[in-house]
Amino acid sequence: MTRGLLLLALAFAACAGPGAPAASQPASASARSNDLTPFVGVWSRHGAGLTISPDGSFSLEWRTYRMCGEGAPPCDQIVNNLITDGGRAIGTVRAVGARSASGQVTGTNDPTFAPSGGFTADVTDYELLTLKFPSTTLAMCGKDFATRAPANVVQSQPCGG
Numbered sequence: 001m002t003r004g005l006l007l008l009a010l011a012f013a014a015c016a017g018p019g020a021p022a023a024s025q026p027a028s029a030s031a032r033s034n035d036l037t038p039f040v041g042v043w044s045r046h047g048a049g050l051t052i053s054p055d056g057s058f059s060l061e062w063r064t065y066r067m068c069g070e071g072a073p074p075c076d077q078i079v080n081n082l083i084t085d086g087g088r089a090i091g092t093v094r095a096v097g098a099r100s101a102s103g104q105v106t107g108t109n110d111p112t113f114a115p116s117g118g119f120t121a122d123v124t125d126y127e128l129l130t131l132k133f134p135s136t137t138l139a140m141c142g143k144d145f146a147t148r149a150p151a152n153v154v155q156s157q158p159c160g161g
Contacts, residue, residue: 036095038123043140046160049085050129050140056094058103060114062087074109089114099123103131126150128158 036056043050048062064086068075074086087110093103101121108114112135119133126149127142141159 034095035098036093036101038099038125039093039095039101039121039129041142043129043142044159045138045140047085048087048138048140050131052093056092058091058093060087060089061085062110062113064110064113086110087113093121099125105133124149126153128153 036052036054039052040054041052043052047065048060050058050060052058062085063083064074064076066075066086068077068086074088076086077084089105089108089110091103091105091107093101095101099122101123103119103121105114105116105119108116114133115135117134119131121129121131123129123142127145128149129140129142131138131140139158145159146154
């Protein structure tokens, strides 16, 4: 019986190859910090929307609350009974940490709201994105914010009503 167990052990060892498989290594800190996944998608708040693509490009649109014809552009328009946001900005964003990013506005039609230049972004695990521009801070919600966030955070309506 001992000989049978020894042969069985040798057979398993032969099937396993020359050594034990290496334990999988966790991703390096730098690889994790460069992951843009938590930021990618559509974000919204009352009067504004943001889309971040996997390549880091983004487009931000917001209500100016000025109708075209009432003053200088940018301005909102009503098209087919829908309000078309007048404020627009484009740029890039890159992850600098697991839930932190830095961004660059490269084009804007309303520099008082979203000026050209840098900003920072942080995102929670319950899909609350905070953009910090030099002149303002903007909270935006992901599509699952209302079901993932703590009730008291949802009730505070960080993304408007």
